[in-house]
Amino acid sequence: MSKPIRTRIADLMHAAWVGAAGRASRTVLASLGIALGVAAYVALSGIAASNQAALLAQLDALGANLSVVAPGVDAAQQKVPLPDYAPTTIARQPQVERVGVFDTAPEKVQIFKNGLCPKTNGNALALAIMRPGALDAVGASLAQGHGIDANNEHLPVAVLGSDAAYRLGVNEPGDRILIDNAWYGVIGILNPTPQAENLNAAVIIGEQWALGRYPDQADTIGRISAIYVRTTPGDAEGTRRTLAHAANPAGGNVSVTASADLSKARNTTNDSLTTLGLMIGVIALAVGE
Template sequence: MTPPLRRTRLRPTDTLRLGMIGPRTRKMRSALSALGISLGIAAVIAVTGISASNQAHLLERLDRLGSNLITVAPGNGADQKPVPLPPTAEKMLANIAPVQQVTATGATKAQVYRNDLVPAQQTNSLTVLAARLNLLDVLHATLQSGHWLDKASENLPMTVLGDQAALRLGVSAPGERVWLGGQWFVVTGILAPNELAPELGTAALVGWPEATARLGADGTAAMVYLRAHPERVPDVQTVAGATADPANPSTVAVSRPSDLYTARAETKNSLTGLVLALAAVALLVGGVGIANTMVVGVMERRGEVGLRRALGARGGQIAVQFLIEAVLMGFIGGVGGLFVGGLAVYGYALAQGWPASIPLYTVIAGPLVSVLVAAVAGIYPALRAARVSPTDALRSA
């Protein structure tokens, strides 16, 4: 009587070597299978990357428009009269960690007229403000013509007019003079309209040192403009009042979140949901493709499976062999998809003029998810191969 075959245990290296038989002997089919996985992962990378790049572009534009701009101004006290900000308010607000930029304007006692013959009461509702040199940078403001104040002109009788101020004074170009604070000031520039700070449109802006020396400015900020980290705007708004005036925080007027900030949050949330939904669809399609490829592979290799079973291989060893094949194809496809998808994202972003952005979690999760999807998709084909009857498999070979 012939003794039964003794079943032996395979070492991990032997199991891995068996799992690589399929990819080595069926190079074209394995390459096409890996290509299918690569396209799925590339679709995930491209969808998430292009969406993230578009999101970064939109958020950057919203931030430039002022979604992270906060204004701090004097509020009213118990007697309903304005309470000035302390002289230290500007510096104290600049010390808030999420605050990125700070600038300010200050009130003066001067009025501006077209010439020295205009009656004093005809002010045209114009104001004269002391201005920091970084005012345009923080507000992302521009000039219609001329140039902004610099370190030299801020100490001289020179001014920049808001667009409405220039219109009411009849000033059409830089180089003209206006009667400001009882003396002539040369107009160096005219501001373009700015929706973030409409109060500047009816103002004549003078360098801070000149306004302090000649126009009665006391060095106190009448309006402080803050640029905060976009994600920390509510936090800055919460502490801005107490920081600007610790003794009387209730008398400080801090702007509330603007419609732009709300739009920014909605844009970020909606695009994130879209990215996740499209990524899930792409992974589902990739997983179905892997499962289909593995099922076909099992059917084509019934003879091989039957021969191994007849020689004593256990069902678990057969299942592990096919599962390793699926995982290998998933890993190769995931790495290839990451590379192809990354090229697609950077190429598309470059063509659109967007900042290229691929989420870090996508870069890390791409190959890992492809392996996981391949393993899940390969479970059924592997179990099917393990259940193949040696007799039926050899008969059909």
């Protein structure tokens, strides 16, 4: 019975070397093509990935991963207050990164540059009352100055939205304005906030100062008007479905709104750019071969 023919590894290596060395120019060109293909794949994949990350970051900054939890309404169209523990229970959700709380503002507030303005003239400015960290959750950035935190929320200081600063004629921190006949020092001016446009024409003060300044409305001011919830990028759609229950486990009416179209656009963009990056990589490898 004949034995099967076996090729030794040394013979295979020798044959491969003879094939490669026998036609050196072809070997060099083949190696160069493979190297160029791999380099093109790495370069194009890196460019596609960085552009994808930059675009998704811009969408997130515009509010793709931002939800707003607010009091709902009952059958009589009356607002149902959010429980005081709502920010805490929302913050415990695994995909929630930051939570910012704004309280209910006093009624019929008058905001002017100084006491020379006629009281009958309205300037369409709103007063907003924030708790420390609210602007971080919104993603609002400061053009000048600094925000309200635990160190100054009990003081008569204010942060102006971009439109509010323009209408009041305030160009930099250090100026002062009148709110209900009381002087407030301006400590910061916000950049435009497309993710929370209501803040553009708002004058923002701290919760602790507001409670002391309006004792007759303390019960109303202590109620939550809006909770801004910043979630992990790409998880806004899934987390949004759980926010109402997290805000009020007892089952009260809760309103949850967000830039829904923007969130869906983010997911679609992510999928499309990922597919495009893979296609570019395959084409680069094919050309290199």
